[in-house]
Amino acid sequence: MMKFDQIEQPNSSPFLVDFHAQKKELLTYFHYLPNKTSYENRALSLKSHQVNREQLTAVVREYMTKFPKNDAVDLHLAELEKDALVVIGGQQAGLLTGPLYSVHKALSIILLAKQQRQALGIPVVPVFWIAGEDHDLDEINSTFTPNLGRLQKHTYNDRPNRKQMASETSVEAEKLQSFIRDVFKQFTETIYTKELLQKCLNMTLHVSSYSHFFAVMMHDFFSNEGLLLIDAAYKPLREYESAYFVKMIEHSKEIATLVVEQERDFQLAGYGQPIQASEDSANLFVVENGERFLLRYNNGEFFNEAAGLRFSKRQLLDIAIKQPERLSNNVVTRPLMQEMVFPVLAFIGGPGELAYWAAFKTMFEHFDMELPVMVPRLSITMVDKKSDQYLNELDLQVESVFNGELQSRKQDFINDIKDDDAEEMILEIQQTLIEQYQKLENHLSNAGPTLNLVTKKNLEHHNKQFMYLSRKIEDTNLLRHDVTIRKYNHIEGTLFPEYTLQERWFSPLLFLNEVGPALIDDLLSQPFEFNGKHIILTF
Numbered sequence: 034m035m036k037f038d039q040i041e042q043p044n045s046s047p048f049l050v051d052f053h054a055q056k057k058e059l060l061t062y063f064h065y066l067p068n069k070t071s072y073e074n075r076a077l078s079l080k081s082h083q084v085n086r087e088q089l090t091a092v093v094r095e096y097m098t099k100f101p102k103n104d105a106v107d108l109h110l111a112e113l114e115k116d117a118l119v120v121i122g123g124q125q126a127g128l129l130t131g132p133l134y135s136v137h138k139a140l141s142i143i144l145l146a147k148q149q150r151q152a153l154g155i156p157v158v159p160v161f162w163i164a165g166e167d168h169d170l171d172e173i174n175s176t177f178t179p180n181l182g183r184l185q186k187h188t189y190n191d192r193p194n195r196k197q198m199a200s201e202t203s204v205e206a207e208k209l210q211s212f213i214r215d216v217f218k219q220f221t222e223t224i225y226t227k228e229l230l231q232k233c234l235n236m237t238l239h240v241s242s243y244s245h246f247f248a249v250m251m252h253d254f255f256s257n258e259g260l261l262l263i264d265a266a267y268k269p270l271r272e273y274e275s276a277y278f279v280k281m282i283e284h285s286k287e288i289a290t291l292v293v294e295q296e297r298d299f300q301l302a303g304y305g306q307p308i309q310a311s312e313d314s315a316n317l318f319v320v321e322n323g324e325r326f327l328l329r330y331n332n333g334e335f336f337n338e339a340a341g342l343r344f345s346k347r348q349l350l351d352i353a354i355k356q357p358e359r360l361s362n363n364v365v366t367r368p369l370m371q372e373m374v375f376p377v378l379a380f381i382g383g384p385g386e387l388a389y390w391a392a393f394k395t396m397f398e399h400f401d402m403e404l405p406v407m408v409p410r411l412s413i414t415m416v417d418k419k420s421d422q423y424l425n426e427l428d429l430q431v432e433s434v435f436n437g438e439l440q441s442r443k444q445d446f447i448n449d450i451k452d453d454d455a456e457e458m459i460l461e462i463q464q465t466l467i468e469q470y471q472k473l474e475n476h477l478s479n480a481g482p483t484l485n486l487v488t489k490k491n492l493e494h495h496n497k498q499f500m501y502l503s504r505k506i507e508d509t510n511l512l513r514h515d516v517t518i519r520k521y522n523h524i525e526g527t528l529f530p531e532y533t534l535q536e537r538w539f540s541p542l543l544f545l546n547e548v549g550p551a552l553i554d555d556l557l558s559q560p561f562e563f564n565g566k567h568i569i570l571t572f
Contacts (some may be wrong), residue, residue: 034115037559039566040326042412043435043534048304048391049384049409053565058559061298062391067563069152069482071406072378076153078403079376085273089374090114092269093160093261095177099245100252100304107258109431112156117524120146121371122381122410123162123265126247128189128217129233129540130254134383134410136541136556139251140553141381141410142257144561149378157378161251162371165200165244165266166318166361168325171200173243175308177530177538178219182522183422184530184538187216193207196324198361199243200266209237209246210332217541236307254541261337265367269359270374276383277373278353278360280400282346285315285330288396307388308364319344319352366392372402379406410446414535415544416571420527423520431569434529443521452516455506463499466494504524534567 042049052059055066056416065071071510090113097106100173113119121447122134122142137159146159167173175188189212191205217230236253240246248262263270281288292310300306315328315335319342326337328344335344346354352359362370368390382390387407397404416424416431424431433439470492477484511518 035555035559036569036571038431038569038571039564040432040435040569042565042567046304048388049565050479052387052407052409056210058302059391061302062295062394063407064394064397065406066404067379067408069340072149072153075378075403075406076118076155079378082376082402084376085372086114086116088273092267093263096263096267100249100262103192103256104262105257105261108492109259109261111156114227117156117158117259117376118149118368118378119158119160119375120149120379121160121162121375121377123157123164125167125173125178126244126264128212128243128246128520129176129538129542130174130247130250131173133250133413133415133536133539133541133544137252137413137536138381138383139260140561141563142554143407143557144411145379145381145408145563158259160261160263160375161245161255163248163262163264164367165242165264166198166325168196168198170197170199170202170243172242176216176540178216178543179523179526179530179539180183180219182519182526184526185219187212189220193328196326198320199389200245200264201323202243203241204237204246206237206240206244206298208238210234213237213503216540217546220543220546223546223549226546229546232244233542237399258557265370266361268358269497271360272372274374275353275357277370278322278357280373281317281333281355281362281366282315283350284399285317285335287399288316288365288369289314289330291390291395291399295395299388299391300340303492304388304391307385308392310365310392314363314365316360316363318363320359320361326363348372362478364389365393365396369396369400369402371406373400377405379408380404381408383410409565411561411563411568412534412536413568413570414528416569417527417544417547418572420524421571423524425525427517429524431528431571434524435567438530439521439525443518443525445512446514446517446521450500450510451507456503459499459503459506460561463496466495544572 055068057153059066065075073339090110093113094110106336119197120142122138124138125131142159142161146157150157170192175186176191177186179182189209191208193202193536213233217226220226236246236249240249244264248264252262289310289312293312296306296308296310313329313331316329319328320327321342326340326342328335328337333346334343335349387409390404390407429439429442470488474485476486477488528535559570
């Protein structure tokens with residue numbers, strides 16, 4: 034049974050604080066703020082949003098054949114084909130689902146879709162958009178585990194030496210299994226470990242790429258909720274998007290200019306410059322000889338100088354029409370493509386994503402579209418049993434981990450256990466020795482520079498020995514109190530590693546190993562609200 038608590042969001046940006054407060058000034062950047070009226074108005078406006086539901090559903094249905102059949106998925110596909118709206122969000126295809134926030138995002142999508150289905154009285158289905166076109170494999174080929182209060186990195190090292198899309202980058206079962214075993218070695222053995230490990234190992238036998246492995250694991254977690262998955266780099270989807278790529282190419286200059294101008298306004302409002310957009314960006318990638326390159330635009334020409342690539346507008350339009358799988362979106366055009374493809378009621382995003390989208394309102398209006406209702410994903414910290422035990426023993430609350438109290442208490446404890454008497458004795462001996470050496474130097478002052486140099490070096494040697502002795506006394510003292518210090522380190526390293534939220538580091542497997550397969554259902558049953566609070570779940 035989980036204990037559910039909410040606290041103020043740690044390390045929240047000024048923009049996110051204002052967004053959660055639903056300040057009306059933010060309507061400069063968004064068409065809707067997340068409230069009842071916004072959902073109703075957005076649903077009405079989507080009646081005029083043209084979507085080829087039959088073709089779109091056929092694409093998603095075909096992609097979903099990669100996974101075991103599920104009645105909830107089939108129902109949502111049928112509803113999408115008819116008249117359903119969607120709640121959507123996406124993420125890179127990280128190994129072992131990547132950080133916990135990928136699961137938190139899927140959870141948010143599912144729960145908001147359920148809530149709005151009930152509130153609006155119409156079908157609303159959850160869709161997870163996998164960013165399989167991303168080529169920065171260093172962001173997705175590793176995961177972290179807590180180890181003695183620190184982060185231990187585990188990396189799947191088999192990767193190409195070129196900018197290849199995650200969906201096109203194959204994974205080998207044997208090497209993937211070795212990576213998984215390495216991760217599991219850091220887990221505490223529980224009654225669930227053996228079965229969970231075997232399940233993950235079995236998954237590797239049927240996957241072909243990073244994004245495929247990600248999708249298989251996410252489907253396993255959420256298929257009973259009817260979560261629809263689609264890989265942005267899936268060739269049939271790219272073919273469906275062909276006409277939308279044509280639009281983006283035709284309006285490339287306008288897209289860049291509008292985003293730069295809106296981001297400038299966002300910066301002047303004090304919210305920063307999250308995208309750092311430039312007016313010469315084409316905001317599209319092209320694949321050439323298996324590698325993905327970002328294009329720039331100038332004087333009617335699309336190019337990547339470093340790769341020696343140049344395309345006229347006509348040439349790029351031909352690619353969009355005849356080989357759309359060679360094109361992909363960047364951070365600016367990906368939201369645009371997503372909204373062109375799906376009838377999106379609401380978008381679930383992380384803090385960074387919401388800030389990006391604040392630069393897109395005028396771009397959407399240029400295409401006679403609106404931004405959907407923007408909703409921050411749920412932000413969650415899971416408190417394992419050992420951390421909960423240690424917090425109680427040290428008389429600390431979870432909030433103390435985020436506000437610096439735990440770190441301060443730990444330092445106070447270390448200061449309190451210092452052997453000040455031994456330190457004082459060493460200083461006295463050291464001072465006496467310095468005084469005696471000074472007398473010796475004075476006595477030898479007329480004996481020449483050589484002896485003077487030897488005397489100084491001799492004193493330096495003794496000082497180093499005093500420092501060594503002081504460190505050994507300190508280390509021995511810390512070792513005597515190691516049990517308590519380890520408790521502080523475990524709490525910090527598991528709940529707030531590197532002074533950053535846990536959800537940005539660990540795979541959900543860490544907690545599935547402790548709680549068991551019921552974890553996902555337990556998460557789905559919690560009384561979550563999209564209120565901007567940070568959620569604490571204690572096992």
